[in-house]
Amino acid sequence: MPAPFFFNDRLKTKIFLLAVVPFLAAIASIGIGVRQQATALARTQHATLQAAYLSSKEVELRHYVELATSAIAPLYEASESRAAGAAEGIAGSVADRQRAALAVLQKMDFGPDGYFFVYDMHGRSLMHPREPGLVGQDLWNLRDPQGALTIQQLVTAASHGGGFVRYMWHRPSTGKLAPKLGYVVALPRWGWMVGTGIYLDDVESTLARADERASANIERTLQWLGIIALAGVGVFALGALVLNVSEYRSTDAKLKRLAQQVVESQEQERARLSRELHDGISQMLVSAKLLLESALARFERGEARVPAAEASLSTGLARLSETLREVRRISHALRPAMLDDLGLAAALEQLTRELAGESEMEIGFTQSGARSVARSGVKPGALPGALPGAGHGDGGANQGANQGTNPGTNAGAAPLPDAVNTVLFRIAQEALTNIVKHAGARRAALTLDVAPNGVTLTIADNGRGFDVAHALADPRAGMGLRNMRERLEPLGGRLSVSSKPGHTVVDAWVPIHSASASSKARGLQGDAQKRNTP
Numbered sequence: 001m002p003a004p005f006f007f008n009d010r011l012k013t014k015i016f017l018l019a020v021v022p023f024l025a026a027i028a029s030i031g032i033g034v035r036q037q038a039t040a041l042a043r044t045q046h047a048t049l050q051a052a053y054l055s056s057k058e059v060e061l062r063h064y065v066e067l068a069t070s071a072i073a074p075l076y077e078a079s080e081s082r083a084a085g086a087a088e089g090i091a092g093s094v095a096d097r098q099r100a101a102l103a104v105l106q107k108m109d110f111g112p113d114g115y116f117f118v119y120d121m122h123g124r125s126l127m128h129p130r131e132p133g134l135v136g137q138d139l140w141n142l143r144d145p146q147g148a149l150t151i152q153q154l155v156t157a158a159s160h161g162g163g164f165v166r167y168m169w170h171r172p173s174t175g176k177l178a179p180k181l182g183y184v185v186a187l188p189r190w191g192w193m194v195g196t197g198i199y200l201d202d203v204e205s206t207l208a209r210a211d212e213r214a215s216a217n218i219e220r221t222l223q224w225l226g227i228i229a230l231a232g233v234g235v236f237a238l239g240a241l242v243l244n245v246s247e248y249r250s251t252d253a254k255l256k257r258l259a260q261q262v263v264e265s266q267e268q269e270r271a272r273l274s275r276e277l278h279d280g281i282s283q284m285l286v287s288a289k290l291l292l293e294s295a296l297a298r299f300e301r302g303e304a305r306v307p308a309a310e311a312s313l314s315t316g317l318a319r320l321s322e323t324l325r326e327v328r329r330i331s332h333a334l335r336p337a338m339l340d341d342l343g344l345a346a347a348l349e350q351l352t353r354e355l356a357g358e359s360e361m362e363i364g365f366t367q368s369g370a371r372s373v374a375r376s377g378v379k380p381g382a383l384p385g386a387l388p389g390a391g392h393g394d395g396g397a398n399q400g401a402n403q404g405t406n407p408g409t410n411a412g413a414a415p416l417p418d419a420v421n422t423v424l425f426r427i428a429q430e431a432l433t434n435i436v437k438h439a440g441a442r443r444a445a446l447t448l449d450v451a452p453n454g455v456t457l458t459i460a461d462n463g464r465g466f467d468v469a470h471a472l473a474d475p476r477a478g479m480g481l482r483n484m485r486e487r488l489e490p491l492g493g494r495l496s497v498s499s500k501p502g503h504t505v506v507d508a509w510v511p512i513h514s515a516s517a518s519s520k521a522r523g524l525q526g527d528a529q530k531r532n533t534p
Contacts, residue, residue, distance in 0.1 A: 020236050027229040031222055038221065042214040050207055054181070057198050058164060061183035064196050065162075068108055068116050069185065072101035076187060098190060102127045105194070112173045119193045121159065123151045126192065130172040144168035145177065158186040158193040171199050179204075260419075260490035267422050271340075285324045292317040336425075344421040348428055348446055359436045362443040369450035416455065420510050423487045424448075424457045427495075427508045430480050431459040439463025439504065454493075454511040465499040484508065 069076075075097040102118060106129045109115045118127040123140025139151045150167045157163035162185040171178040184195030296317065339347035345367045356363040428446060435444050441463030449456045471481055484506075485495045493510040 020233055023232055023236070024229060027225055027232070031225045034221055034225065035218060038214070038218040042211060042218070045214060046207055046211055049210055050203070053203055053206065057181065057203065058183070061164070061181070061196060061198065064110065064114075064116075065183055065185055065194065068105055068194060068196070069187075071104050071108065075101045075104075076190065094190075113171055113199055114196065115172075116194065116196045119151060119155065121155055121186070121191045121193060123155060131170070154182060154184050154195060155193055158184040158195070162186070166200070169197075169199075171201075256490045259486060263423075263487060263490070264419075281327050282324065285320055285327065289317065289320045289324065292320060339421055339425055344416055344424060345448060347421075347425050348448060351425070351428060351432065352446055355432050355436055361436065361441060363432070363445070364443075365446045365448075367448045367450075369448075416450070416512070419491055420455055420512065423491060423493070423510060424455065424508060426487060427484045427506075428457060428459060430484060431506050434480055435459070435461045435463060435504075439465075452512075454509050457508045459506045461504050462502050463504060465501045465504050468497050468499050 078097060105116045105118060106127055109129065115129045116127075117125070117129075119125055119139070122138070123142075124138050125134045125136065128134045141149065142151050144150050144167055146168065148167060150165075150169070153165045153167065157165050162183070165182050165184065167180055167182065168177050169180045170176065171180075179200040180197045181200055182195050182197030184193050186193055296314065336347045336350060345365075349365050352363040352365045355361070432444065432446075435441055439461050441461035444459065444461040447456075447458040447460075449458070468481075481495070481497060487493075488495050488508060488510060491510050493508065495509075496507045498505050
């Protein structure tokens with residue numbers, strides 16, 4: 001029988017995978033697409049930012065050079081003639097004015113790495129504020145690490161009306177070679193090249209920070225997609241778990257109902273057998289017994305007596321009486337008629353009386369509760385009060401016991417449901433039988449307590465006791481306890497067992513309302529079946 005359950009589990013797994021795998025595939029595809037698009041966007045953004053940043057720096061360099069040429073313009077413009085220079089208030093030779101212009105340019109800077117430089121058109125350094133050692137040197141053939149002729153490129157750009165040149169140069173703040181963007185212009189009358197520049201590693205660091213922010217945004221987007229994927233899988237898993245729990249609960253309820261139906265079928269079959277034995281075999285045996293008694297009476301009244309016939313009739317009568325007692329015993333063992341006729345209390349009282357007579361053990365029965373109380377016993381002193389702890393079940397059995405009547409048949413109170421009567425009687429029958437066979441007890445006590453919320457049956461004895469945990473764990477040793485628990489579960493009842501040497505207590509509690517509803521439903525079902533029966 002486990003195969004359908006395994007098949008069902010495999011089917012659930014396939015359904016779960018059919019739901020989750022496409023979802024994860026869609027999320028993964030979205031993630032890959034987002035990453036590719038975001039990477040392409042980051043590259044485009046990098047190129048756009050680089051172009052815009054360099055364009056702004058080129059404008060800035062043009063402005064710096066224009067500012068520098070404007071600063072030395074009076075000196076440069078006055079060099080055409082002494083008369084013009086004298087007219088403008090500028091005295092001295094051209095060389096003096098050039099030295100003055102170099103002094104002005106040397107003092108102009110814009111940061112530790114922002115300065116102006118001056119070369120003549122033949123590559124000789126005229127002014128370099130950050131590297132004064134280069135002044136006066138011919139750098140026409142100077143090459144950078146890539147082999148480019150740096151000064152020649154600058155002179156060429158200046159001679160063509162000014163321009164930008166990329167080259168490698170030592171950065172003053174670090175002393176290391178770095179890429180640089182320079183802008184130069186020519187002063188033709190003096191044969192000079194004036195220029196400045198910015199180091200491009202600043203630009204690259206700015207763009208790198210922008211790239212890092214873009215990458216961080218991409219990673220955050222992918223992380224959110226991952227979180228959404230995990231949340232989706234979690235929702236699927238939670239839904240599957242809820243569905244499984246719901247199905248398992250439904251299956252468990254069905255199994256409990258099935259177990260209850262099996263128990264009820266057993267009880268119905270036992271009741272049928274009991275009626276058959278009582279109404280059929282018993283009646284025939286009674287008739288035979290009466291016939292034999294009549295024949296024996298005729299022989300006794302006759303004048304001539306036949307000893308052999310009389311002995312046979314006496315033996316037959318004895319055997320018929322024995323058979324009748326055996327049939328009644330079997331009928332009562334299957335289901336005592338008193339349980340249906342007079343209720344649970346009377347049946348339990350009869351059970352204790354019979355077992356006490358068979359075992360010569362003191363067995364007492366006490367009925368207590370809010371409805372009614374009845375006390376009866378087979379032998380003096382065989383009452384639950386003789387055993388400490390008896391009568392303290394889940395239903396809260398009262399310790400004291402007053403005289404009363406059977407709660408199942410009390411005219412002033414509703415009878416207990418048939419299911420409760422049957423289950424508690426079978427539990428008492430099982431427990432007392434085990435006590436008689438295995439406990440080695442001298443006294444035992446039954447307490448039936450009927451409370452508004454439920455019925456408690458307590459069975460106590462002073463026998464040798466047993467290991468409850470081992471009995472429940474061992475399939476062979478704890479069969480009786482498991483049967484009791486299985487009988488109670490469909491009715492929502494509970495079974496508790498405590499045992500030690502000299503004192504064992506079994507408490508069985510059944511709620512009345514759920515049992516009443518169950519019995520009512522079964523009664524309605526039985527009525528419907530009777531109406532449908534031709």
